[in-house]
Amino acid sequence: MSKKHSKIFTALPEHIDELGHVNNAVWLQWVQDIATEHWNAVADPGHIARYIWVVTRHEIDYRGNVSVGESVTAETFIPEAPRGAQFDRCVEFHDASGKRIVAARSTWAMIDRESGRLVRIQPEVAAPFMG
Numbered sequence: 198m199s200k201k202h203s204k205i206f207t208a209l210p211e212h213i214d215e216l217g218h219v220n221n222a223v224w225l226q227w228v229q230d231i232a233t234e235h236w237n238a239v240a241d242p243g244h245i246a247r248y249i250w251v252v253t254r255h256e257i258d259y260r261g262n263v264s265v266g267e268s269v270t271a272e273t274f275i276p277e278a279p280r281g282a283q284f285d286r287c288v289e290f291h292d293a294s295g296k297r298i299v300a301a302r303s304t305w306a307m308i309d310r311e312s313g314r315l316v317r318i319q320p321e322v323a324a325p326f327m328g
Contacts, residue, residue: 208263231273241321247311248307248310250307253305270291273286275287
């Protein structure tokens with residue numbers, strides 16, 4: 198498992214759906230936000246300049262939700278080594294009591310910015326994220 202990265206998100210009025218809690222699309226945006234923040238905080242600047250990531254799959258389990266003004270702590274980690282051009286990233290969201298209310302597992306693929314092609318994730322790119 199990788200080193201973890203965390204971030205706090207607060208539900209704003211524009212995040213709330215007709216059911217009175219955070220909309221599913223917002224949870225996905227938060228998954229992308231923390232993944233991007235983790236990459237930018239940990240990756241080598243040369244790698245950030247050379248590569249970009251795209252999602253190929255999301256899987257999300259909802260066990261609870263939050264309402265406007267409530268915050269969640271998101272924690273992201275890489276559960277296992279990359280496979281070719283892809284790796285999985287997990288994001289868990291915990292409410293104020295520490296209960297896990299949403300868990301996501303996404304598959305990301307690395308693309309070379311210049312060529313626009315998928316590229317194998319080299320050990321030196323993955324190393325800063327691995328435990």
